[in-house]
Amino acid sequence: MENLDISKFGGTSVKDFESMLSSYKVVVANPNTRVVVISACSGVTNILVELASGACSAQKTEELIAKLRSIHTEIIEKLDNQDDLKANLEAHLKEIYDLTQEANMGRSDELTDRIVSHGELMSTYIFTALFNFMGTKAQWFDIRNIMRTDSNFGCAAPLVEVLKAQCQEKLLPLYADGESIVITQGFIGANSEGQTTTLGRGGSDYSAALLGEALNAATISIWTDVPGVYTTDPRLVPHAKPISELTYLEAAEMATFGAKILHPSTLVPAVRRGIPVYVGSSREPEKGGTWVRPKTESHPAFRAVALRKNQTLIVLASPKMVGASGFLASVFSVFAKYKKSVDLVSTSEVSIAVTLDAGTNTSGQSSISESMLEELRRFCHVKVETGLSLVAIIGNEMSNLPGITTQAFDSINRYAVRMICYGASNHNLCFLLKSDEAVAALVEIHKHLLE
Numbered sequence: 001m002e003n004l005d006i007s008k009f010g011g012t013s014v015k016d017f018e019s020m021l022s023s024y025k026v027v028v029a030n031p032n033t034r035v036v037v038i039s040a041c042s043g044v045t046n047i048l049v050e051l052a053s054g055a056c057s058a059q060k061t062e063e064l065i066a067k068l069r070s071i072h073t074e075i076i077e078k079l080d081n082q083d084d085l086k087a088n089l090e091a092h093l094k095e096i097y098d099l100t101q102e103a104n105m106g107r108s109d110e111l112t113d114r115i116v117s118h119g120e121l122m123s124t125y126i127f128t129a130l131f132n133f134m135g136t137k138a139q140w141f142d143i144r145n146i147m148r149t150d151s152n153f154g155c156a157a158p159l160v161e162v163l164k165a166q167c168q169e170k171l172l173p174l175y176a177d178g179e180s181i182v183i184t185q186g187f188i189g190a191n192s193e194g195q196t197t198t199l200g201r202g203g204s205d206y207s208a209a210l211l212g213e214a215l216n217a218a219t220i221s222i223w224t225d226v227p228g229v230y231t232t233d234p235r236l237v238p239h240a241k242p243i244s245e246l247t248y249l250e251a252a253e254m255a256t257f258g259a260k261i262l263h264p265s266t267l268v269p270a271v272r273r274g275i276p277v278y279v280g281s282s283r284e285p286e287k288g289g290t291w292v293r294p295k296t297e298s299h300p301a302f303r304a305v306a307l308r309k310n311q312t313l314i315v316l317a318s319p320k321m322v323g324a325s326g327f328l329a330s331v332f333s334v335f336a337k338y339k340k341s342v343d344l345v346s347t348s349e350v351s352i353a354v355t356l357d358a359g360t361n362t363s364g365q366s367s368i369s370e371s372m373l374e375e376l377r378r379f380c381h382v383k384v385e386t387g388l389s390l391v392a393i394i395g396n397e398m399s400n401l402p403g404i405t406t407q408a409f410d411s412i413n414r415y416a417v418r419m420i421c422y423g424a425s426n427h428n429l430c431f432l433l434k435s436d437e438a439v440a441a442l443v444e445i446h447k448h449l450l451e
């Protein structure tokens with residue numbers, strides 16, 4: 001199909017009947033939308049992660065399962081074929097219950113992925129029924145048949161070549177009639193043994209982009225609860241302004257530095273194929289949104305400011321290293337071994353400071369392990385600082401224009417800055433600040449540079 005669009009709807013866009021109906025209208029308004037990827041209904045993944053923790057009492061388990069039942073039943077009751085839908089829901093809840101008992105004997109990331117996958121399996125089944133109820137031909141598709149990943153449960157990496165081949169063989173024929181719509185799950189996949197995996201929290205955007213790449217889509221649409229990307233999170237600055245277009249580079253910087261709107265990996269497959277990505281509101285599609293493209297008409301020095309909480313600063317020092325070489329190499333080989341991606345780096349002759357995201361995988365396991373720190377301690381002094389947040393100013397040509405740093409520094413001269421990163425990329429200037437001052441600093445920066 002020539003102008004194929006892949007549309008993804010997040011948890012808030014399918015959280016209840018009204019939201020699902022708005023999302024349905026968005027899909028049918030665009031005849032090019034043939035593949036629809038959705039998340040679990042809002043709140044469902046969190047409940048499933050809790051059930052998978054292995055720490056739920058019998059009473060808590062009952063309570064959480066009842067909550068899952070009510071979220072989905074409220075939607076089902078507005079549809080027809082209720083017997084089938086209710087039977088399907090009960091089968092999922094029974095399976096979730098059984099797996100929860102298993103988790104209570106000993107939790108694992110593998111088991112967590114099996115449990116959380118039911119969120120997307122339930123929401124897609126109901127969303128498909130809603131299409132048929134509205135008289136639009138739609139098919140439910142189990143994405144695990146094609147979304148092949150490695151076996152890194154909780155944060156699995158897709159095997160793009162396998163996915164491409166599987167898409168052509170199994171997904172494309174389902175909508176090749178130019179009429180049918182396929183509805184499928186974001187976030188979940190399967191390894192080569194058929195075991196369920198997940199791409200990490202918020203991974204549905206990434207799923208949609210991977211499918212867009214594999215099916216050679218003309219556009220990838222990410223539908224959410226806000227009309228596009230703003231100059232900063234409107235919950236922090238209510239008068240933040242919508243941005244009508246962004247380059248891939250700017251959007252990638254924003255996602256990496258905490259703008260919640262796109263999952264940081266989302267753009268990677270889009271960039272590989274140069275597919276434009278649209279971000280809009282499923283509830284208010286008429287409000288417009290943001291196009292993310294290879295190039296844009298405007299490229300202001302200051303485009304946006306983002307906040308990334310929960311940063312861990314690791315300061316490594318080795319006085320022995322004066323005049324010697326290889327210190328950075330040894331430090332980074334440890335990060336590589338533990339698959340830690342380093343965000344900011346600042347160095348001096350005998351010390352190096354790096355920030356790592358204190359992020360977690362799908363089961364909420366911290367990604368900074370004691371054994372990694374132990375390994376670092378073998379050859380240098382290690383200090384770990386927490387309670388920090390990153391405020392990132394995103395823009396264009398930042399290190400080529402005069403006055404950029406003065407303007408940025410002036411805007412936060414009331415705050416103590418723990419670390420600064422500037423110059424490696426032309427697109428960002430980052431400050432590491434105490435978490436309890438970071439929002440206030442962001443508001444100041446927005447006021448000075450973006451209003």
Ligand code: ASP
Pocket residue numbers: 010011039040045046119186187200201202203204205
């Ligand atoms: N349902 C998953 C989550 O809450 C995936 C997603 O929403 O993208 O993380």
Ligand code: MG
Pocket residue numbers: 010011039202204
């Ligand atoms: Mg989401």
